[in-house]
Amino acid sequence: MTIMRPKIELLTNEYKEKIFHEAKTILQIQGVVIENSEARDLLQEEGVENEGPRYFIPDDLIEKLRVYAPSEIKLFDREGKEVIQLTQDNIHFDPGSAAIFIQDLNSGVIREALSSDYIKFSRIVDHLPYLEAHSTAIVYTDVPNDAQDWHRLYLALLNCSKPIITGTFRTESFAIMRDLLELTRTSSDKLVEKPLAIFDACPSPPLMWSNLTTQSVIDAARSGIPSEFVSMPLAGSTAPITLVGCVTQHTAESLAGLVIAQLAKKNSPIIWGGSPAVFDMKNGTTPMGAIETMMINIADVQMGKFLKLPTHAYMTLSDSKVPDAQAGFEGGMGALLAGLAGTNMISGPGMLDFESTQSLEKLIIDNEIAGMVKRLIQGIVSYDEPFAQNILKDYDPSVSLLSHPTTLQLFKKELYLPFNVDNYQIINRETRDQWKTSGETSARQRAREIAVKLSERPVREPIDDNLRKELDNIANNHLK
Amino acid sequence: MVLIMDSIYEEMAASVVELDMEKAKSLAQKALDEQLPLLEAIEKGFGEGIKRVGNLWDAGEFFLPELMRGAQVMQEAVDIITPHLEEGSRARETKGKVVMATIEGDIHTIGKTIVATMLKANGFEVIDLGADVKAEDIIAEAVKHRADLIGVSALLTTTMIGQKKIIELLEQQGIRDKFKVILGGAPVTSKWVEECKADGYAENAVAAVTKAKQLLGLS
Structure with a gap:
């Protein structure tokens, strides 16, 4: 039995109530700009008043609809196995998305990505034990512009069996992506029964839902596909500088998404996600590794839990340009805090440079961090009482407790064993002499070796030949 | 006195x-x-x-x-x-006229807004066309206002290509020499400016003012 679940909280119940109340007031008084005509129709049918594109969503409509949003979403891998439960304080990791560059594994140069990079990336993600989900993490340039969203989902399905976090860049792409998913599950009903992908939808701060993202929410709701809201207030530029103000804005924007999704179809699965950030007051950039960014995320997750919704955050990211010490400590702090907050889906591994660059080396280092975080949140377990007395009775100085039955039985449970690939592991615990003999490598160098080795391994579950052909057909038809 | x-x-x-x-x-x-x-x-x-x-x-x-x-x-x-x-x-008070916009397909305006504000404060007349503006429209406005300088920002590598289009269109219309063109945005580098045959870029808003003055022979 776990003695207690380690946790971090930054908001008290009193303040969650206050934030929720103010967010609803904002939606009612200041309103939210809705660009999408279908969503406008849905709101008008409910008698929601508007001034031009600005809709004033009343408190009672939010209260009426929020009970429909499910508090648990399960995700199933390509083969139909249940692998993720987005609920309570469960945590899961997926690669940060979507990068427009990749750090070349050989040269270290940051460059535009190609589809071959994404294939390799997907095959590596397939092997990383602490990333339960994949994502369409990299935008590559060797497909036409209008294929840049759906094509990633196609390659993800071919090369990795894990559930996928994805999204559209064009409204037209949703249908193609839904086809790919339904084909994989064999029918739309089966896709609803066993969700395989989540669609991200990002409102534009402050208080606006663009045509594209709103359409994605509506289309996903009607197809029974989970939507993940990624509200991204920017403290001090497109949101109040106060962290609490940012959380309030995030709550208002996300509640507007909830209303749209549940109006489109009741009981639509939605995830209370976000990618807030503070605004760097020197460079005008959006640091994902800033401690205050992480604090806003934690509070946003708490608000999601307060509303009994599955949660998500962009954490485990770094703003460093290379997988260096900054990347390690920002990524590590983010993952740890996200885990302690009980964030159901944590997107970020691999990501550098303000969500712009994916690095395989960082991805593999972050997998290790995720493993350690998962161990931490399992907490300290009480197996038996007395805790030590009986074991100590058996202590024999000549053999110590190394082969004691409890040690043998529990060491793999009690200890997090670093991920090992052909004797390479990120965490080095060798003696100095051993480390010298094995090449005096840094964590980054070992990450590179592991990336190369994993990319050469066959995927765990190769895709069925017929399914591959059918997916190829869809892709080829749309590439014409 | x-x-x-x-x-x-x-x-x-x-x-x-x-x-x-x-x-x-x-x-x-x-x-x-x-x-x-x-x-x-x-x-x-x-x-x-x-x-x-x-x-x-x-x-x-x-x-x-x-x-x-x-x-x-x-x-x-x-x-x-x-x-x-x-x-x-x-x-005499006006240092020059600048037409600025964030290029078509891109809605990231914070950087451009900061630069526009700084240019205005430093005596430039700034016509800010906002975000998601077609290259053709930026040029039409620059011609209409007889601008000295065109400033185009892009945050995404997918929209950056629009910056190049500005130069190409100016060349096609035979009016390239009428304007100085400066580029901005996170992915913009000196190499990209060279590739586009633009006139310059700056790392931040203060440097942008210096660059604008320099291009118009004011410094």
């Missing part, structure tokens, strides 16, 4: 550095009421202030909120004075 003037100019400069909007506006009004030499008030007073703001930024003491506010204070004070400048002085 010169000494008194100097101390008023110093107060004007200080009002900008201290980000004191009310003080700056009342000093601008004072310049009108007391019939001070208006162009000097702008150049030696408020203009000196914004120059100091730039220096404080370069020294790492000022941050973006202070830069933005300083530029706004400068702008509001100057706006009080400008209508009262003589025709000739008004032309």
